[in-house]
Amino acid sequence: MKKIANILFIPLLLLAAVAEARLTIEITGGREGAMPIAVVPFADEGLSEDRVGQIVSADLARSGHFAPMATQEMPAQPHEGRAIDFDTWRRAGIEHLVVGKVAARGEALQVQFQLFDVVRGEQVAGYSIPTTAQRLRRVAHQISDIVYEKITGQRGAFNTHVAYITVGQHEGQLSHRLAVADADGFNEQIILSSRQPLMSPAWAPDGNRLAYVSFEGGRSELYVQDVSSGKREKLASFNGLNSAPSWSPDGRRLAMTLSRDGNPEIYLLDVASRALSRLTFSRSIDTEPAWAPDGRSLVFTSDRGGRPQIYRLKLAGDRPDGRPQRLTFEGDYNARASFSPDGSRLVMVNGNNNRFRIAVQEMESGNVRILTDNRLDESPSFAPNGSMIIYATERNNRGILEAVSVDGRAQQRLGTRAGNVREPAWSPFN
Amino acid sequence: MRRIHAGLGIMAAALMVLQGCTGGAVRDGADVPVDERSVGADGAAVEPRDGVETGVARVGSGTFDGRPISEVLSDPQSVLSQRVFYFDFNSSELSVTDQEALSAHARLLSQNPEMSVVLEGHADERGSREYNLALGERRAKAIERLLNLQGVGQVQIQVISFGEERPVALGHDEEAWRLNRRVELLYSGY
Numbered sequence: 001m002k003k004i005a006n007i008l009f010i011p012l013l014l015l016a017a018v019a020e021a022r023l024t025i026e027i028t029g030g031r032e033g034a035m036p037i038a039v040v041p042f043a044d045e046g047l048s049e050d051r052v053g054q055i056v057s058a059d060l061a062r063s064g065h066f067a068p069m070a071t072q073e074m075p076a077q078p079h080e081g082r083a084i085d086f087d088t089w090r091r092a093g094i095e096h097l098v099v100g101k102v103a104a105r106g107e108a109l110q111v112q113f114q115l116f117d118v119v120r121g122e123q124v125a126g127y128s129i130p131t132t133a134q135r136l137r138r139v140a141h142q143i144s145d146i147v148y149e150k151i152t153g154q155r156g157a158f159n160t161h162v163a164y165i166t167v168g169q170h171e172g173q174l175s176h177r178l179a180v181a182d183a184d185g186f187n188e189q190i191i192l193s194s195r196q197p198l199m200s201p202a203w204a205p206d207g208n209r210l211a212y213v214s215f216e217g218g219r220s221e222l223y224v225q226d227v228s229s230g231k232r233e234k235l236a237s238f239n240g241l242n243s244a245p246s247w248s249p250d251g252r253r254l255a256m257t258l259s260r261d262g263n264p265e266i267y268l269l270d271v272a273s274r275a276l277s278r279l280t281f282s283r284s285i286d287t288e289p290a291w292a293p294d295g296r297s298l299v300f301t302s303d304r305g306g307r308p309q310i311y312r313l314k315l316a317g318d319r320p321d322g323r324p325q326r327l328t329f330e331g332d333y334n335a336r337a338s339f340s341p342d343g344s345r346l347v348m349v350n351g352n353n354n355r356f357r358i359a360v361q362e363m364e365s366g367n368v369r370i371l372t373d374n375r376l377d378e379s380p381s382f383a384p385n386g387s388m389i390i391y392a393t394e395r396n397n398r399g400i401l402e403a404v405s406v407d408g409r410a411q412q413r414l415g416t417r418a419g420n421v422r423e424p425a426w427s428p429f430n
Numbered sequence: 431m432r433r434i435h436a437g438l439g440i441m442a443a444a445l446m447v448l449q450g451c452t453g454g455a456v457r458d459g460a461d462v463p464v465d466e467r468s469v470g471a472d473g474a475a476v477e478p479r480d481g482v483e484t485g486v487a488r489v490g491s492g493t494f495d496g497r498p499i500s501e502v503l504s505d506p507q508s509v510l511s512q513r514v515f516y517f518d519f520n521s522s523e524l525s526v527t528d529q530e531a532l533s534a535h536a537r538l539l540s541q542n543p544e545m546s547v548v549l550e551g552h553a554d555e556r557g558s559r560e561y562n563l564a565l566g567e568r569r570a571k572a573i574e575r576l577l578n579l580q581g582v583g584q585v586q587i588q589v590i591s592f593g594e595e596r597p598v599a600l601g602h603d604e605e606a607w608r609l610n611r612r613v614e615l616l617y618s619g620y
Contacts, residue, residue, distance in 0.1 A: 197595035264564040336558035
């Protein structure tokens with residue numbers, strides 16, 4: 001109970017203009033061995049347009065770890081533990097069962113839910129959560145997080161956000177937009193619109209600031225924007241490129257690519273003091289820095305060996321510690337690497353024979369797994385629990401987002417109704 | 431209600447941001463929807479680099495081989511009519527014929543030091559966006575170097591890369607990619 005209360009006091013992200021569009025999600029690849037679960041529609045869900053049971057069920061299905069039972073196949077629709085006949089659910093092959101109800105408490109709402117281990121006939125979790133109609137989706141995602149963690153042992157990432165860029169015609173003009181949506185594609189909020197390109201959104205570890213590149217001044221410049229207030233600041237506008245921002249794990253520094261000294265190199269910018277230190281020194285392209293979660297090294301893309309490959313640079317404070325070491329050797333093109341949250345693997349764009357796909361490389365063994373089967377994948381981003389990777393690709397002449405589980409087995413497609421979507425960045429836990 | 435108020439505040443901030451995008455900007459290539467922008471469009475004015483005098487008042491007064499610059503630049507028979515240069519995948523190498531055309535541009539610029547040019551570098555969509563941004567710059571810099579070597583002053587040249595963000599061809603095939611791997615020479619005021 002106490003834990004839930006704490007979660008609820010975390011302030012809502014207050015975002016800009018109300019959504020016009022939203023990402024729709026279609027699960028395109030199932031997962032063998034997904035766990036059978038039933039999320040019974042909650043009682044009195046009519047109190048809000050958001051159906052808690054439906055949201056939880058969809059969350060769990062998207063994770064690839066669960067195969068939720070369709071409502072019409074359910075042998076019964078209980079709303080509390082006392083009403084459950086475990087035998088009927090066992091016979092239906094269900095291992096876990098979620099039941100609950102929504103009740104009005106004056107202006108507010110009370111959501112009650114219970115998770116049962118059907119095989120043992122035991123309650124695994126049960127909470128009563130005070131909320132409001134506006135916050136019901138968020139509460140549903142928190143329930144998904146609890147169910148996911150209780151059963152898989154891994155923290156759920158349903159109550160997180162995704163930032164991305166959309167490009168499309170808006171009122172007769174080409175419009176580039178920076179958007180933030182819930183991880184399930186709902187509540188899309190446009191936080192910046194520009195007729196000039198926007199690029200490279202990167203979440204600060206606080207989950208409330210985004211760094212990005214904007215061409216509104218006629219060339220690439222780097223901005224940081226507070227998502228909840230909309231306040232923003234130009235952080236880098238040196239001669240040449242200002243690009244590829246990546247926040248240090250402590251949020252105090254940004255690694256970025258600047259060509260102020262004539263060639264694209266990796267630099268560190270101290271956000272408070274604006275002190276700049278240069279990390280790479282080569283005549284090739286060095287770009288796309290990404291921090292290791294321990295803050296002691298960076299990976300980046302360099303074509304110093306002739307073609308783009310991933311290199312790792314250890315850091316001693318703000319200085320390079322030794323020479324960059326090449327990490328990738330499979331494929332003729334590896335770029336845009338980033339670390340999994342536990343630092344054990346890298347995700348990247350792997351190019352081979354003119355196909356660009358998402359690959360994961362284990363840091364320890366160097367083993368590489370290609371996760372996708374497309375032609376033009378780019379911009380992979382790990383979920384904060386490391387379970388899924390969201391990335392951009394092209395399908396039927398449109399830019400869309402897809403997500404894949406880290407083992408490559410569960411896949412889903414996210415798309416808006418119109419225009420192109422690209423450069424997804426999954427938020428940290430918030 | 432609080433949420434709505436906050437939303438309005440942010441919308442107001444976003445409007446200010448939008449005004450900031452357009453207000454007082456010399457750059458107007460942006461006024462044309464990017465997709466439909468013709469290659470090497472005439473008169474694409476670009477914001478000058480800090481401290482660079484573009485000399486707008488002198489526009490049209492210079493000559494090239496005895497002809498007014500504006501006339502030469504709009505003559506499809508002139509070697510200067512080639513103002514878009516194409517590249518191979520992941521390459522910034524210029525062909526011999528391109529180098530010859532660029533020599534004519536170098537001559538134009540060195541004979542008219544009040545003129546300036548923007549070299550706008552682009553890449554095709556394959557691979558990663560940030561790497562492509564750097565690749566567009568590398569292509570534009572290859573041309574910058576060639577112009578510098580042939581006597582064009584550094585202050586006359588501005589390099590901007592758009593990476594893969596401003597394709598001229600919107601397909602996802604070899605033909606579109608070929609057209610998108612390019613550097614455009616944009617003369618302000620002509």
